[in-house]
Amino acid sequence: MKKTEDSLSTEGSSALMADVARLAGVATSTVSRALANPGRVNEKTRARIAAAAEQLGYTPNAAARNLRVGKSNVIMIILPGSLHYGASQIIPQVLEAVNRTVIRNGYNLMIANLDRDESSERHILDLAFGGTVRGALILSSQLPVVANRSLAEAGLPIVSLLLDMSDTSVPSIITNDRQAVKEAGRELLALGHRRFFYIAGPTGNYHDIERYAGLLEALQEAGLSERHVTRSGGQFTFQFGFETGLQAAEDFAKLDEKPTAVVATSDDMAISFMSKVQKMGWRVPEDLSIVSFDGSPVCEYCAPPLSTIEQPMEALGETATEFLIARMEKSDERRELRVVIPSRFIRRDSIAVNSKLAT
Amino acid sequence: MKKTEDSLSTEGSSALMADVARLAGVATSTVSRALANPGRVNEKTRARIAAAAEQLGYTPNAAARNLRVGKSNVIMIILPGSLHYGASQIIPQVLEAVNRTVIRNGYNLMIANLDRDESSERHILDLAFGGTVRGALILSSQLPVVANRSLAEAGLPIVSLLLDMSDTSVPSIITNDRQAVKEAGRELLALGHRRFFYIAGPTGNYHDIERYAGLLEALQEAGLSERHVTRSGGQFTFQFGFETGLQAAEDFAKLDEKPTAVVATSDDMAISFMSKVQKMGWRVPEDLSIVSFDGSPVCEYCAPPLSTIEQPMEALGETATEFLIARMEKSDERRELRVVIPSRFIRRDSIAVNSKLAT
DNA sequence: TTGTAGGCGTTATCAA
DNA sequence: TTGATAACGCCTACAA
Numbered sequence A, B: 001m002k003k004t005e006d007s008l009s010t011e012g013s014s015a016l017m018a019d020v021a022r023l024a025g026v027a028t029s030t031v032s033r034a035l036a037n038p039g040r041v042n043e044k045t046r047a048r049i050a051a052a053a054e055q056l057g058y059t060p061n062a063a064a065r066n067l068r069v070g071k072s073n074v075i076m077i078i079l080p081g082s083l084h085y086g087a088s089q090i091i092p093q094v095l096e097a098v099n100r101t102v103i104r105n106g107y108n109l110m111i112a113n114l115d116r117d118e119s120s121e122r123h124i125l126d127l128a129f130g131g132t133v134r135g136a137l138i139l140s141s142q143l144p145v146v147a148n149r150s151l152a153e154a155g156l157p158i159v160s161l162l163l164d165m166s167d168t169s170v171p172s173i174i175t176n177d178r179q180a181v182k183e184a185g186r187e188l189l190a191l192g193h194r195r196f197f198y199i200a201g202p203t204g205n206y207h208d209i210e211r212y213a214g215l216l217e218a219l220q221e222a223g224l225s226e227r228h229v230t231r232s233g234g235q236f237t238f239q240f241g242f243e244t245g246l247q248a249a250e251d252f253a254k255l256d257e258k259p260t261a262v263v264a265t266s267d268d269m270a271i272s273f274m275s276k277v278q279k280m281g282w283r284v285p286e287d288l289s290i291v292s293f294d295g296s297p298v299c300e301y302c303a304p305p306l307s308t309i310e311q312p313m314e315a316l317g318e319t320a321t322e323f324l325i326a327r328m329e330k331s332d333e334r335r336e337l338r339v340v341i342p343s344r345f346i347r348r349d350s351i352a353v354n355s356k357l358a359t
Numbered sequence C: 001t002t003g004t005a006g007g008c009g010t011t012a013t014c015a016a
Numbered sequence D: 001t002t003g004a005t006a007a008c009g010c011c012t013a014c015a016a
Helices: A017-024 A028-036 A043-056 A062-069 A090-104 A118-129 A177-190 A206-221 A238-254 A267-280 A297-301 A313-329 B017-024 B028-036 B043-056 B062-069 B090-104 B118-129 B177-190 B206-221 B238-254 B267-280 B297-301 B313-329
Strands: A074-080 A108-114 A135-139 A158-161 A172-175 A196-200 A229-233 A261-264 A289-294 A307-310 A338-341 A344-346 B074-080 B108-114 B135-139 B158-161 B172-175 B196-200 B229-233 B261-264 B289-294 B307-310 B338-341 B344-346
Touching: A017 A028, A017 A043, A028 A043, A062 B062, A074 A090, A074 A118, A074 A313, A090 A108, A090 A135, A090 A313, A090 B090, A090 B108, A108 A118, A108 B090, A135 A313, A158 A313, A172 A313, A177 A206, A177 A261, A177 A289, A177 A307, A177 A344, A196 A206, A196 A238, A196 A267, A206 A229, A229 A238, A238 A261, A238 A267, A238 B297, A261 A267, A267 A289, A267 A297, A267 B297, A297 B238, A297 B267, A313 A338, B017 B028, B017 B043, B028 B043, B074 B090, B074 B118, B074 B313, B090 B108, B090 B135, B090 B313, B108 B118, B135 B313, B158 B313, B172 B313, B177 B206, B177 B261, B177 B289, B177 B307, B177 B344, B196 B206, B196 B238, B196 B267, B206 B229, B229 B238, B238 B261, B238 B267, B261 B267, B267 B289, B267 B297, B313 B338
Parallel strands: A074 A108, A074 A135, A135 A158, A158 A172, A172 A338, A196 A229, A196 A261, A261 A289, A289 A307, B074 B108, B074 B135, B135 B158, B158 B172, B172 B338, B196 B229, B196 B261, B261 B289, B289 B307
Antiparallel strands: A108 B108, A307 A344, B307 B344
């Protein structure tokens, strides 16, 4: 719907470049240049065009531009199926950091959900192969593949967050979970703890493997073997942390020789576990020290405040986005395949010398 | 970059409709029809075209289609500046529900962040006026306006979530906060409570006003006036719930006549408040009953488990999205301006008869 | 410095 | 039922 000359500037959304050109008395190509390359046009004309555009409330049509230049300005973030956990804010935190960085660089952020079903994988591939998106961030998941299309072959830059995919040439921005647990383990060992209870995430999960390995490394340093660790959990995904923690408490209660230190792979697990064992009569940290993962803000207000290993999601999100954009814009930069951002162990009152071990 | 006939189907992302047409031995217009209107083309040709498309890994170019048909298939959700809170999962929950519904209906979801600065408002308006998005959901915020453009005049359907904007003709999917607090208030009154402590959200905030009004209504029913309520908080936004709760605990400690029941306008406030007053020596619920807002899952694992009013974010998100899509596709349907989805009061052990009031 | 002309990949109209 | 053709709105050689 073309606008007549005297139509109000605020009506409808349909001022075209041609309208601006007409009002400014120039050709559309001049308008295009004035808006994109202000330097390469006479200042007076530029001002006249700017005024005309302003008056008409002109906004360039994105589809036309994308079609013409052959690329979009949309970045997609592929998130795991479930976005909400019990207490952790990792998804909103990463979204916030990513979105802020995306916008600051003149791009837009599209959400894609990666469930394990074919339709959602197909959907993501359509976005990539249909040119809707120019780059992709993927959070802690494998790349989608359907039939003869794979995201890896879509010809767009991809950056992985949290999950190390550098072995398949996908640049990965990750944390050092293993090192972080190792340090937490060392602190617990230094406090005298010798028997550990480990509440696992989903079996085979990358994060779970890394975290468990970190704990074992700490034990090895102290000359202890895996036999000093009792494992629980492993049946659920991280989304069911509370349930896992409750089940772990049941498991714990049945043990003959009670461990004195607990490492939980998510704050949700630690929170429900602690709540339940306290009801059963154990005291934290007198009878039991607890450390967990994610750095959920609420841990500070638990009773006692929970020690936790904070994942630096804001830094991860920002770094990953900048990395992706660098790849999109100049494919010769940022060739490294791994960037490690340290996690932070936050020690709070949930860990201490055990009452039975006290000298 | 055109593909040669014998190029591998999985390489690059550039099979065009013309390539499919050539391989199937038909015209591009037939391919277009076969893909969009399978019914209006000979079954044999359709199958041949489908096979060719499959073999080439053909995906239609979204920009070209959008340009041609004059509309995009992207829905934007405008979120408040900060996406993460202390414990509540309302943003991820609503995102999850919205995204699921958006995808199920063949659309895509774009994130837009509404900070209070001009650049982010301008950015949102560009998305709307530039035809990038076809409809908008807005979560608990006012519509952006910059210079001579306003989202309300962008000519695209808008649906508000949580914030009632029906007075400006924006359809709103909201909860009945007022009614929910009123019911919680009634329960507290029935338990014998007469003096209330109200921890407010940001002053002038819609939700805060509604919630406070609900509490007053319950009091009025019981013949009590506003003088039975002591207010705290009000200086921070909901994003600083923990800080607000801590400050409220300080305020509480200074009161001469102690209220026996607390209504907090977010779980974060309640959690930090409870943690602090417990450290100061008060017992919950014996000395103090607490009710809060948002239904954060972690409330169940507090000590004692916190009573909270759950916002039905999944239902809200799904309803709002379906409502928006109905408006986008057939503008004559769904003319109502308000849909109210009930909140749910979850009673847990944080409320009880007060020890001093016990008979 | 500015204008003319052509095409990005798709869909829709019209004829065949 | 199918094919040729003309847009959609913008950007960018190239020419003036």
